Amino acid sequence: MTDRTYCIIGAGPCGLSLARAFRQAGVRYEQFERHSDVGGIWDTQNPGTPMYHSAHFVSSKTQSGFLGFPMPDDYPDYPSNRQILEYLRSFARTFGLYEGVRFGVSVRDVQPDGREWRVTFSDGQERTYAGVICATGTNWEPQVPTYPGTFTGEARHSVTYSHPDEFRGKRVLIVGAGNSGCDIACDAARNASAAFVSVRRGYHFIPKRVFGQPSDAFAAKGPHLPRTVERTVMQGLLKLVVGDLTRYGLPKPDHRLFESHPIVNDQLIHHLSHGDARIKPDIARFEGDEVVFRDGSRETIDLILYATGYTMNIPYARPYFEWRSERPDLYLTVFNRQHRNLFGLGYLETDAALYGMADWMSHMLTRYLQDQAQHPGETRPFDTLIRHDRTDLSGGPHVNSPRHAMYIEHRAYMQHLRTLCRRLGWSEPDTAALSTPVRPAAAPAATARGDLGVTA
Missing domain, CATH: 3.50.50.60 (FAD/NAD(P)-binding domain)
Known part of the structure; x- marks a missing residue:
């Protein structure tokens, strides 16, 4: 070149x-x-x-x-x-x-x-x-949503979150159920005095392991079916392996499998089934240290963590x-x-x-x-x-x-x-x-600009 x-x-x-x-x-x-x-x-x-x-x-x-x-x-x-x-x-x-x-x-x-x-x-x-x-x-x-009212507790985006110890002794609300939000919700379920997850819509959950192997490895080994056929097969499999998630409070998905990015997580289902975390709908407003949800329920919250992308x-x-x-x-x-x-x-x-x-x-x-x-x-x-x-x-x-x-x-x-x-x-x-490393034949000559050019 x-x-x-x-x-x-x-x-x-x-x-x-x-x-x-x-x-x-x-x-x-x-x-x-x-x-x-x-x-x-x-x-x-x-x-x-x-x-x-x-x-x-x-x-x-x-x-x-x-x-x-x-x-x-x-x-x-x-x-x-x-x-x-x-x-x-x-x-x-x-x-x-x-x-x-x-x-x-x-x-x-x-x-x-x-x-x-x-x-x-x-x-x-x-x-x-x-x-x-x-x-x-x-x-x-980070994207941080806004809601009516004033929240007097601590509220921050998940970009600031580092360690589960931040949840100890607190009533925690995780807003958002993407893959990171679900991971952090599991941390809250294990460490907070109470853990809640606010979700706007239902999602399809895919377990990390299927038939004893990682789910993506299982999918890669299988035949590459047309999307409509693959959807039918996978929905049937998820019904057997995961079951009906609405019994844990999760909303029914308003879309078909593969029409939204799925959640690859089975730990949250474990915590929901044991009562370590609870699902709440979208936030309606804040009233001091209380969060009022769209179904009219309310919870006293110490920390809101926005896992909102x-x-x-x-x-x-x-x-x-x-x-x-x-x-x-x-x-x-x-x-x-x-x-x-x-x-x-x-x-x-x-x-x-x-x-x-x-x-x-x-x-x-x-x-x-x-x-x-x-x-x-x-x-x-x-x-x-x-x-x-x-x-x-x-x-x-x-x-x-x-x-x-x-x-x-x-x-x-x-x-x-x-x-x-x-x-x-x-x-x-x-x-x-x-897979074969390539080393420069000779170091490029430095110039007055301090060039760091690299060639093969």
Whole structure:
């Protein structure tokens, strides 16, 4: 390739995936991370991380690793946040990615500069790049709902939650029943003097283990059925394994299975069945230290924890992305439709583990940039696809909510990527090659700007 240099912002899982792809393809890059180490949200020392002590992977280890770099055999089926952090750092060490990261530097602003991009950093430096890849994650800006009245107890978002000891001796209300909300509700059930969970709608719960193996591993081994058939089979299976959850106070789902992101959790059902936690409807209003719910019931509460999600944002480059329901509208969730060589990586909602998908995204981005370098100044077929291809990758209808506005079903997504590779004459990711570390032939010469470019 040419000597053009690209800027990777962030050294979490997606940034690391791309760094490996760039290094192995010989793409010159500089990578910046505001924290002192790699790992993104999985590092509990990273200011602003939503990670909490009891957090584990929702997907199982055999389905969750990077391509060519499986998680260790001695990891449990569902690794803890500490094990995931060590896995990410082991990945970075194995593939020599640390040497390409400048730590302790954040990005203040990204601006177009002709056909290049000018990046302003927190240390005041400005650098110009052939392209910028934003990989700074999605769980940094909490969404906090508002309700009528005044609450005189303690109320905060789950991004501030760290350890179950915070619940001891308190009457706790968890607002929201996503996967994190259910995890935190289990902490409250075990440690609070009383635990309640406020939910607006019913959800489909999938147990973490089915027939003695992780549910996602079980699904991966089975035949890939049409969605309508798969839904019928899975609903029948869940009826046998999980049963009718309305008897625990949970609302009946107002949507079919797979039309919303399911909850992968069976501990909350355990606690509900033992009375350690209780389900409450949506909040109607506050009256001092009491929370009044929409069914007219009320509870005295000491602590409200809002597990109500996050707003996706790319604050340093927001004007240059199209936004739909507060999600960046990107082709294949990566390619900016309006601004050449400004990319996003990891800004998606999906039903599967991210790391393998991130490797595919990194591969497609790398091949695109290689194509640019080999045919400079030409309009390539992929450029037309970026601007105009609106293939539905959601896998079917979903509930009308911001979370599902840009939802990606991994099976539809992967099938589409493979079809694109064949159509464009691009190879697919080579897992065997990805497993082989590549070291720089020589350290790049430093310049007056303090370049940290890395080449294969």
